[in-house]
Amino acid sequence: MGTTQSGILGGRLPLADYETNFSDLHPALDRHEALVASDRCYFCHDAPCMTACPTSIDIPLFIRQISTGNPIGSAKTIFDQNILGGMCARVCPTETLCEQACVRNTAEERPVEIGRLQRYATDIAMKENKQFYARAAASGQRVAVVGAGPAGLACAHRLAVKGHEVVIYDAREKSGGLNEYGIAAYKSVDDFAQSEVDYVLSIGGIEVRHGQALGRDFSLADLSEQYDAVFLGLGLAGVNALRIEGENAEGIDDAVDFIAALRQSKTKADIAVGRRIVVLGGGMTAIDAAVQAKLLGAEEVTICYRRGKEHMNASEFEQDLAASKGVTIRHWLQPKRIALKDDKVAGIELEYTTLVDGKLTATGETGIIAADQIFKAIGQTFEASGLGSLAFEGGRIVVDAEGKTSLANVWAGGDCVVGGEDLTVSAVANGRDAAEAINRAFAAAMPQASAVA
Incomplete structure (x- = not known):
């Protein structure tokens, strides 16, 4: 990777900034906050939040258990259905699943914080190493x-x-x-x-x-x-290919590899990033790559998606998160050609798109966005x-x-x-x-x- 002023390099920020930038997105609730949050639940007998959960956790029950001061019992209710309930509490798109279905999710009210309450209970159980299950007699299988x-x-x-x-x-x-x-x-x-x-x-x-x-x-x-x-x-x-001119040039990277490298880095300062970034895609991987590129010190980060905002797989919350970090999201653009300078990425030519009879169609109009690094986040295989x-x-x-x-x-x-x-x-x-x-x-x-x- 390049190490010139305009190149791709790590250590763009003071070390303290990396720790701040990559701190917990949703800090854990304390006991008082959990009790207040749990008290907002109506404990619906036909809870739509439970129906919206792919693992069918009894959400009203585990929240009621928190409200009565029984977080360990709450954790068991969660783990009975989802043994990875701790991570799911952190990464699930609750805004499109259980919390979207919450009856308090109205124009006047916000939904119950189901994800953070789930984290509260499971964190306590795991911290205490509370084990709820014992192995049955060996089956021989x-x-x-x-x-x-x-x-x-x-x-x-x-x-x-x-x-x-x-x-x-x-x-x-x-x-x-x-x-x-x-x-x-x-x-x-x-x-x-x-x-x-x-x-x-x-x-x-x-x-x-x-x-x-x-x-x-x-x-x-x-x-x-x-x-x-x-x-x-x-x-x-596998990662889908762009299938355009210049795709194999230096500075074209897979977003999944970038995210994986960040996950394994202790300081984040060793992860190289460009000054001007373009991320291609409209899902969670695109958002995660774009936001983290910005947190690493990239000056300009732009997500380009071939369809409209309403078609993006990334939730509205994630799109808003990206915008709050300074990421620009542009729609109705598809990659056409990588612009090169000395065999390195200098920008990307994109073509505007539109829907004609429900089918995505290129308009023929193009434009170029300057970039020294491009991340592919157009789906995995x-x-x-x-x-x-x-x-x-x-x-x-x-x-x-x-x-x-x-x-x-x-x-x-x-x-x-x-x-x-x-x-x-x-x-x-x-x-x-x-x-x-x-x-x-x-x-x-x-x-x-x-x-x-």
């Missing part, structure tokens, strides 16, 4: 889980509770998947992702093997021979080898309502399956439900034995 992300961890934990032995295979050096490598650093501070992994694994009966990649170190056929069942929680590893004859549709694994694939004794969940939503909470639900299905399959295969409770 062994399950391989591929991927130590939210889906894989949730599946492994539920299987371990049932008494099954689990081995998790993950290609990276750390467990956590999206939670460890794929979210903005200011959304999960103090190495919380690894603390949560430790909490989940403390149930026992789960072995994690890092540095093990499907298709390189083992195949699905290998696992099917060695284990009684397999769960695939692979996530998305599922890339996996070693899956044999597994059925696919649209590049994702086909599963039924219980997560069962086309192959015997193989389940899958999370972003790698058809219909995957790219949300931690949805991946947790997939992993949890697949574990229950695997447990039922084991019980059905042994009619003389009683099912594991």
Whole structure:
């Protein structure tokens, strides 16, 4: 990377600024704040917030437990449905899920702070290392889980509770998947992702093997021979290409790699960033990359999205957050060509777009935005080898309502399956439900034995 005044480099800011800029986005509630926030809940008997939660947490119950001074009981209510409830409290787009559905979310009122209340309860339980589950008697069944992300961890934990032995295979050096490598650093501070992994694994009966990649170190056929069942929680590893002139020039980077590097950096000062940044995309990855580029000291950061504001996958809250940090969001622009100077990025030519009969159409009018660094955040793809004859549709694994694939004794969940939503909470639900299905399959295969409770 360049180190000239106009180049891409780290250490643009005083060290103290990095600590401030990347501090907790939503600081934890104290006891008084939690009691006040919980008192706003109506405890609806047909709570729409609960319906809006992919893991179906009994939200009115856990909030009532907080209001009565029982945060430990509240945490159990949460963990019963979502063992990764601590991280979900930090990263879930509550503004489009439970809090959007809250009956207090009106023009006159703000919704109950469900996410922060969930964090309050789960943080207390984890800090006290309060364990709510004990393993059932050993079943003698062994399950391989591929991927130590939210889906894989949730599946492994539920299987371990049932008494099954689990081995998790993950290609990276750390467990956590999206939670460890794929979210903005200011959304999960103090190495919380690894603390949560430790909490989940403390149930026992789960072995994690890092540095093990499907298709390189083992195949699905290998696992099917060695284990009684397999769960695939692979996530998305590939990044979509721009397919435009100059895409491979110096200064064109994948937003997911940028975010991952920030997550692993201790000071953030060692992460290089340009002065003028353009981020291509309209989802959470684009917002996370753009905001963090600004926090690293970039002078100008612009998000360019090919459709309108109402079409962006990033929530309105996240868009407003970006704007509050000085990020400019421009709509109806699609990349056409990378402008180069001495084989390095100097800018990007974009073409205006519009909708014609509901179809995105280029207008022919173009413009150039100066930039010394461009981040691609235009979606990720599922890339996996070693899956044999597994059925696919649209590049994702086909599963039924219980997560069962086309192959015997193989389940899958999370972003790698058809219909995957790219949300931690949805991946947790997939992993949890697949574990229950695997447990039922084991019980059905042994009619003389009683099912594991």
